[in-house]
Amino acid sequence: xxxxxxxxxxxxxxxxxxxxxxxxxxxxxxxxxxxxxxxxxxxxxxxxxxxxxxxxxxxxxxxxxxxxxxxxxxxxxxxxxxxxxxxxxxxxxxxxxxxxxxxxxxxxxxxxxxxxxxxxxxxxxxxxxxxxxxxxxxxxxxxxxxxxxxxxxxxxx
Amino acid sequence: xxxxxxxxxxxxxxxxxxxxxxxxxxxxxxxxxxxxxxxxxxxxxxxxxxxxxxxxxxxxxxxxxxxxxxxxxxxxxxxxxxxxxxxxxxxxxxxxxxxxxxxxxxxxxxxxxxxxxxxxxxxxxxxxxxxxxxxxxxxxxxxxxxxxxxxxxxxxxxxxxxxxxxxxxxxxxxxxxxxxxxxxxxxxxxxxxxxxxxxxxxxxxxxxxxxxxxxxxxxxxxxxxxxxxxxxxxxxxxxxxxxxxxxxxxxxxxxxxxxxxxxxxxxxxxxxxxxxxxxxxxxxxxxxxxxxxxxxxxxxxxxxxxxxxxxxxxxxxxxxxxxxxxxxxxxxxxxxxxxxxxxxxxxxxxxxxxxxxxxxxxxxxxxxxxxxxxxxxxxxxxxxxxxxxxxxxxxxxxxxxxxxxxxxxxxxxxxxxxxxxxxxxxxxxxxxxxxxxxxxxxxxxxxxxxxxxxxxxxxxxxxxxxxxxxxxxxxxxxxxxxxxxxxxxxxxxxxxxxxxxxxxxxxxxxxxxxxxxx
Numbered sequence: 001x002x003x004x005x006x007x008x009x010x011x012x013x014x015x016x017x018x019x020x021x022x023x024x025x026x027x028x029x030x031x032x033x034x035x036x037x038x039x040x041x042x043x044x045x046x047x048x049x050x051x052x053x054x055x056x057x058x059x060x061x062x063x064x065x066x067x068x069x070x071x072x073x074x075x076x077x078x079x080x081x082x083x084x085x086x087x088x089x090x091x092x093x094x095x096x097x098x099x100x101x102x103x104x105x106x107x108x109x110x111x112x113x114x115x116x117x118x119x120x121x122x123x124x125x126x127x128x129x130x131x132x133x134x135x136x137x138x139x140x141x142x143x144x145x146x147x148x149x150x151x152x153x154x155x156x157x
Numbered sequence: 158x159x160x161x162x163x164x165x166x167x168x169x170x171x172x173x174x175x176x177x178x179x180x181x182x183x184x185x186x187x188x189x190x191x192x193x194x195x196x197x198x199x200x201x202x203x204x205x206x207x208x209x210x211x212x213x214x215x216x217x218x219x220x221x222x223x224x225x226x227x228x229x230x231x232x233x234x235x236x237x238x239x240x241x242x243x244x245x246x247x248x249x250x251x252x253x254x255x256x257x258x259x260x261x262x263x264x265x266x267x268x269x270x271x272x273x274x275x276x277x278x279x280x281x282x283x284x285x286x287x288x289x290x291x292x293x294x295x296x297x298x299x300x301x302x303x304x305x306x307x308x309x310x311x312x313x314x315x316x317x318x319x320x321x322x323x324x325x326x327x328x329x330x331x332x333x334x335x336x337x338x339x340x341x342x343x344x345x346x347x348x349x350x351x352x353x354x355x356x357x358x359x360x361x362x363x364x365x366x367x368x369x370x371x372x373x374x375x376x377x378x379x380x381x382x383x384x385x386x387x388x389x390x391x392x393x394x395x396x397x398x399x400x401x402x403x404x405x406x407x408x409x410x411x412x413x414x415x416x417x418x419x420x421x422x423x424x425x426x427x428x429x430x431x432x433x434x435x436x437x438x439x440x441x442x443x444x445x446x447x448x449x450x451x452x453x454x455x456x457x458x459x460x461x462x463x464x465x466x467x468x469x470x471x472x473x474x475x476x477x478x479x480x481x482x483x484x485x486x487x488x489x490x491x492x493x494x495x496x497x498x499x500x501x502x503x504x505x506x507x508x509x510x511x512x513x514x515x516x517x518x519x520x521x522x523x524x525x526x527x528x529x530x531x532x533x534x535x536x537x538x539x540x541x542x543x544x545x546x547x548x549x550x551x552x553x554x555x556x557x558x559x560x561x562x563x564x565x566x567x568x569x570x571x572x573x574x575x576x577x578x579x580x581x582x583x584x585x586x587x588x589x590x591x592x593x594x595x596x597x598x599x600x601x602x603x604x605x606x607x608x609x610x611x612x613x614x615x616x617x618x619x620x621x622x623x624x625x626x627x628x629x630x631x632x633x634x635x636x637x638x639x640x641x642x643x644x645x646x647x648x649x650x651x652x653x654x655x656x657x658x659x660x661x662x663x664x665x666x667x668x669x670x671x672x673x674x675x
Contacts (some may be wrong), residue, residue, distance in 0.1 A: 020657065024438045025439060026439030026440075027420070027436065031381070031422065033647045065442065066421075066422035066423055066442070067422070067423035067424060068381055068422040069422060076548065081431065084542065085381065085538055085588070086501040086572075086574045086587070087344040089501035089502040089575060090501060090502050090529070101595075108502065109520055122171075122382075122542075122592065123341055123342065123345075124342075125169075125340060125348075125382065126169055126172050126346070127343060127498065127501065127506070128169060128204035128205075128499065128503075128506030128508075129169050129172060129173055130500065131606075134642065139168055139171050139172035140172055140175065141169060141172030142172075153450060
């Protein structure tokens with residue numbers, strides 16, 4: 001555990017270095033860490049706090065405020081499913097139900113086999129081709145039951 | 158002979174398979190020994206036809222859509238490279254009624270040009286506004302913007318010229334232009350479309366704003382849900398820097414201006430300007446009371462213009478054609494054009510830019526073609542999750558800031574989400590409260606606590622526990638949120654709740670009564 005956290009801290013050092021002299025560096029640093037690890041590990045917060053002359057509580061306060069900053073490692077795939085009004089109007093809820101059943105997870109959960117994390121998202125800006133989703137950064141429009149089954153097969157593979 | 162083919166790289170087109178179509182066309186052309194040049198343009202905004210492929214022919218640009226990868230061999234068989242016949246043939250895109258009826262000022266180039274080619278941008282009237290601005294005094298620039306009657310397109314509708322004047326009037330020193338690209342409202346995608354389809358127009362607008370108020374630094378605060386937009390913006394900014402549109406000397410002038418994109422982290426409330434500024438500074442995105450106005454004490458305590466993407470992207474055409482030209486479109490105090498977004502359960506969903514004044518009914522039924530499901534329209538929500546639900550009985554309301562306010566609604570960012578008759582309005586009201594609870598920044602009590610209590614009250618109503626009393630409580634609660642919240646999140650959540658209650662009371666009555674009525 002100690003070993004792992006030392007590695008993490010050295011992995012974030014260049015990200016901190018890249019941003020610490022810029023205006024408003026904390027979000028770019030956290031975004032960089034999110035890209036690197038897929039989540040924001042608690043172990044790296046003290047290093048950020050020290051570099052930016054903030055308290056750990058301040059850094060944690062920011063991490064906990066934003067939906068994107070997962071505090072636990074996600075599954076091998078991340079599926080974000082839009083739950084906002086335009087997707088509700090086009091049968092998004094039925095697709096969401098189906099996907100939760102197929103994947104065996106509820107929103108905010110990671111499958112027991114570590115295959116996938118399912119997260120809600122409130123609007124991907126694809127409201128004229130709803131319902132929509134994002135699988136590992138790839139956008140999906142006009143999501144229907146057939147496509148939902150494909151997604152389930154894809155993340156299980 | 159090399160044929161030019163346009164295949165959008167817009168998020169919407171990509172979500173419908175545009176990359177796979179582009180790959181298939183490239184491979185098929187190679188296999189058949191045909192020379193093609195594929196340009197990845199923005200979207201024209203006709204999403205029911207995406208991916209829409211356009212071919213440059215002797216007869217002009219001709220469109221085919223919606224194209225699937227499996228359609229590609231038959232397109233080649235039908236000689237689509239010369240505009241040949243095919244079941245997906247759409248003809249000249251400008252002649253498609255949905256496009257033909259529009260007045261595209263802000264979106265004039267969107268879907269036509271290569272979004273990251275500055276020479277293409279200039280060949281289509283780009284940079285003319287900025288060149289004009291460089292020959293004017295800052296006062297004259299602000300004069301044109303004020304004259305145009307442009308009001309903040311993010312939703313608040315505050316006159317852009319007055320905001321700029323306030324920042325200009327502050328003593329010289331570091332000032333900022335901040336572009337609010339945190340387009341979080343469901344049913345809206347115009348910011349995304351323009352940033353992906355014509356990013357230079359936003360860059361040009363920000364440079365003009367910088368010159369007008371004396372700012373040298375601009376930030377685009379972009380939501381993290383738009384990764385494709387981010388890539389395109391970065392490419393466009395790099396091209397603008399290379400060409401000297403951004404940098405130490407804007408187009409060789411004495412003005413300096415540069416732009417940086419900052420990506421958010423998934424917080425709806427950061428679309429509120431004071432929360433956005435805190436987020437840019439690396440803090441929790443919490444709302445604060447105004448005054449001080451951001452125009453006086455904004456980013457890092459410095460005078461800051463915070464404008465929505467569409468407001469800034471509309472500035473170049475105003476400086477190009479003049480404030481009076483823009484002002485002559487529209488009605489009442491709503492001047493110019495507005496990019497309306499038709500979304501949800503609608504047959505022809507997409508972007509429709511038009512002068513203010515079309516009625517809601519014309520937009521939904523006539524232009525949008527009614528629902529995609531073919532069932533009757535029961536409700537439309539205008540202006541995102543904080544906008545009111547309108548029944549067809551109010552479809553004569555003209556698209557105008559004041560007309561919507563009179564009917565207890567708002568235009569917001571001009572998104573219209575269409576619902577058919579299967580919608581349960583009690584459920585929609587509950588969702589409005591739930592969304593507010595999820596996204597509340599937590600600073601003020603009416604929003605933080607009110608939204609959670611609102612969900613509980615509506616759940617009791619659904620379960621038939623003293624229904625009349627719950628309606629009374631939720632109405633009272635909405636009043637408290639409306640007048641007691643610090644920002645529009647808590648303050649406007651009552652709009653969808655109360656409008657649902659008012660226009661669709663049958664959905665809020667106890668179930669046995671509802672069933673008996675059917």
